[in-house]
Amino acid sequence: MNVDSILGALREAFPAVTLEFQPGLLDETFVVLSADCVHPAVRLLIERFDIRHLSTITGQDRGSEIELLYHFWDGRGLTLRTSLAREDSHIATVVDLIPGAAFYEREVSEMLGVTFDGHPDPRRLLLPEDWSGEPPLRQGDSAQFAEQDVPSPSIGTAIADSGHVVWAKDTGRMIIPIGPQHPLLKEPLSYLLTVEGELVTDESLRIGYVHRGIERLCQQRSYVQNIYLLERVCGICSHIHTTTYCQGVEALLGLEVPQRALHLRTLLCELERIHSHLLWLGVFSENIGFTTIFMYAWRDREITLDIMEELSGGRVSHAANVIGGVRTDVDKEQGHSILGRLEDLERQIETFRDVIRHERSFQMRTRELGHLSFEQVRSHCVVGPMARASGVDVDLRRDAPYAAYDGLDLRVVTAGGGDVWTRTQMRVQEIFESLHLCRQVLKELPGGPLTVRAPRRVPAGEVVSRAEAPRGELIYYIRSDGSERPARVKVRTPTMTALITLSEQLRGINIADVPAVIGGTDLCIACVDR
Amino acid sequence: MDNTSRSHSLVYLLPELWRTLRTRRITVRFPFGPLELPSYFRGRVTVDPALCNGCGLCVRDCPAAALELERESRDEFRLIFYCDRCAFCGQCEAVCRTGAIVLTNEFAPAAADRNALREEFSKPS
Numbered sequence: 109m110n111v112d113s114i115l116g117a118l119r120e121a122f123p124a125v126t127l128e129f130q131p132g133l134l135d136e137t138f139v140v141l142s143a144d145c146v147h148p149a150v151r152l153l154i155e156r157f158d159i160r161h162l163s164t165i166t167g168q169d170r171g172s173e174i175e176l177l178y179h180f181w182d183g184r185g186l187t188l189r190t191s192l193a194r195e196d197s198h199i200a201t202v203v204d205l206i207p208g209a210a211f212y213e214r215e216v217s218e219m220l221g222v223t224f225d226g227h228p229d230p231r232r233l234l235l236p237e238d239w240s241g242e243p244p245l246r247q248g249d250s251a252q253f254a255e256q257d258v259p260s261p262s263i264g265t266a267i268a269d270s271g272h273v274v275w276a277k278d279t280g281r282m283i284i285p286i287g288p289q290h291p292l293l294k295e296p297l298s299y300l301l302t303v304e305g306e307l308v309t310d311e312s313l314r315i316g317y318v319h320r321g322i323e324r325l326c327q328q329r330s331y332v333q334n335i336y337l338l339e340r341v342c343g344i345c346s347h348i349h350t351t352t353y354c355q356g357v358e359a360l361l362g363l364e365v366p367q368r369a370l371h372l373r374t375l376l377c378e379l380e381r382i383h384s385h386l387l388w389l390g391v392f393s394e395n396i397g398f399t400t401i402f403m404y405a406w407r408d409r410e411i412t413l414d415i416m417e418e419l420s421g422g423r424v425s426h427a428a429n430v431i432g433g434v435r436t437d438v439d440k441e442q443g444h445s446i447l448g449r450l451e452d453l454e455r456q457i458e459t460f461r462d463v464i465r466h467e468r469s470f471q472m473r474t475r476e477l478g479h480l481s482f483e484q485v486r487s488h489c490v491v492g493p494m495a496r497a498s499g500v501d502v503d504l505r506r507d508a509p510y511a512a513y514d515g516l517d518l519r520v521v522t523a524g525g526g527d528v529w530t531r532t533q534m535r536v537q538e539i540f541e542s543l544h545l546c547r548q549v550l551k552e553l554p555g556g557p558l559t560v561r562a563p564r565r566v567p568a569g570e571v572v573s574r575a576e577a578p579r580g581e582l583i584y585y586i587r588s589d590g591s592e593r594p595a596r597v598k599v600r601t602p603t604m605t606a607l608i609t610l611s612e613q614l615r616g617i618n619i620a621d622v623p624a625v626i627g628g629t630d631l632c633i634a635c636v637d638r
Numbered sequence: 639m640d641n642t643s644r645s646h647s648l649v650y651l652l653p654e655l656w657r658t659l660r661t662r663r664i665t666v667r668f669p670f671g672p673l674e675l676p677s678y679f680r681g682r683v684t685v686d687p688a689l690c691n692g693c694g695l696c697v698r699d700c701p702a703a704a705l706e707l708e709r710e711s712r713d714e715f716r717l718i719f720y721c722d723r724c725a726f727c728g729q730c731e732a733v734c735r736t737g738a739i740v741l742t743n744e745f746a747p748a749a750a751d752r753n754a755l756r757e758e759f760s761k762p763s
Contacts (some may be wrong), residue, residue: 333701335729400651421678427727435732463652503718623664 136185162602167216198223208489234316295633326597350429356573371435384578395627433559474529478613478625492580496528505577528628601635685759689738696730721755
């Protein structure tokens with residue numbers, strides 16, 4: 109990404125408007141423009157520079173106005189910043205240009221009371237249908253929203269309004285609800301599948317059942333307390349959340365984190381990726397009825413959990429990261445023992461790889477299923493293994509090295525198939541790469557201190573922090589106003605991008621294949637809901 | 639459907655079964671037997687009142703409000719620990735400058751009454 113040429117093109121396109129250009133921390137560039145320029149600017153980014161990946165949209169209450177930040181990514185970060193009036197705030201949607209922005213806009217809309225003109229589906233995303241009053245991330249505007257009642261039908265009324273009866277004998281059309289509580293789902297979300305005969309013809313998705321308001325809670329806690337709060341965003345990839353948060357805060361503070369700490373962070377990140385992929389392999393195998401692999405994968409996942417517990421004291425909530433370093437250490441003897449256990453684990457994963465590669469019934473359940481093309485993945489801003497399985501070569505560990513990834517030998521696994529089968533093969537292959545990284549870190553662990561002293565007050569500023577979670581790009585936006593508490597923490601988890609593609613994946617498939625598609629997408633709902 | 643893969647997963651799973659059958663039992667007999675925990679394990683919080691200087695850093699940092707400090711005078715104070723609120727993150731231990739707070743390996747502090755989980759560490763004891 110050539111920032112200068114982008115800025116030049118934007119200046120050329122909007123000669124009447126004053127554009128402001130602000131270089132930010134962690135290689136992020138901020139461009140300030142007025143609200144009516146956002147849609148044409150996004151069009152320009154797509155058409156002239158092929159920048160299609162919108163990481164997320166952050167909305168925040170800046171007192172006198174509502175501010176929106178469109179975080180783009182193309183090798184480095186580019187953020188379009190715009191402000192809206194508090195009264196009757198509205199802006200043109202970008203969903204027509206970037207279909208993947210649909211959920212981001214819905215979230216900003218309900219959390220800050222911003223209307224996106226022309227949004228095809230302006231329903232609630234996270235908040236309950238009967239939520240009324242001031243949007244949760246706005247302050248001091250309760251009068252404006254007291255009367256307002258956003259038309260947002262509940263799932264029940266949605267069925268009634270759609271004109272479909274639950275079961276129409278003449279057309280054979282039927283609506284099948286899956287969730288919020290369903291044996292297929294490990295976490296609560298709700299689908300309404302419209303089925304004609306055996307085929308899924310329509311799908312409606314509802315999330316928000318485990319929304320905990322973590323972003324708002326962050327504003328009420330100190331930077332240190334937030335580490336432990338954000339660790340609980342996700343029950344699988346807790347460490348990557350604290351890593352991304354801490355590296356953001358460290359950038360705001362201008363801290364130089366010791367190399368040993370960065371390496372230990374990386375070690376835990378990779379162990380966590382192995383654990384997450386094995387967990388997924390088990391859940392997915394169980395979804396398609398392959399219980400043997402489920403049992404074996406979850407048994408062998410214990411190896412990584414035991415190592416992580418030994419390193420940090422917790423199986424899932426590691427509490428290993430602190431601002432300025434880590435709290436955990438590994439000595440020579442321990443490192444040696446971990447290397448031995450990783451070797452055992454690798455042998456087990458070779459078994460899994462062979463089984464899922466050669467087992468006929470496994471292929472029959474997953475091949476040519478849930479197909480996503482390269483174009484679909486790019487237009488929906490999909491990240492992580494889901495994108496790499498469709499041939500999009502993106503991995504933040506290589507493209508924007510954080511922690512200690514810069515000095516490690518990392519091979520990014522990509523594949524071109526784009527179906528569930530490819531995704532399963534690819535994720536298992538990624539486990540081998542993670543094992544390779546763990547070994548490198550353990551063998552080349554530099555000496556030195558584990559932490560640097562971090563001040564409690566964080567100077568005013570803002571930062572966009574990105575990292576590659578097991579499911580793909582995780583992005584944090586943190587703004588400090590100079591106090592002990594962050595003024596805004598925005599979290600966008602990778603599953604948010606995968607959820608958008610589900611409607612594309614589910615339409616037209618057999619009802620019996622729905623578990624395989626949902627399983628193969630590797631959803632983490634608590635992450636999305638926050 | 640890939641016609642090149644004629645082999646059956648049993649080829650791969652039978653050795654796995656053989657290995658599993660030859661492995662000793664991994665399940666521990668807890669709670670009837672002991673459970674080994676790593677030394678880093680973060681369990682119930684204990685405070686050594688002799689070491690505590692009542693600075694209150696742990697109270698300030700606790701993300702779960704599980705610690706309270708009641709102060710009578712400079713040298714007379716009580717540190718109260720609410721185990722029912724504790725998230726076992728270990729921040730209090732990490733921030734303590736005198737080493738008075740230690741997270742023990744005690745991990746099952748269940749009680750029928752939540753008041754039984756309230757613990758006071760007073761100085762002078």
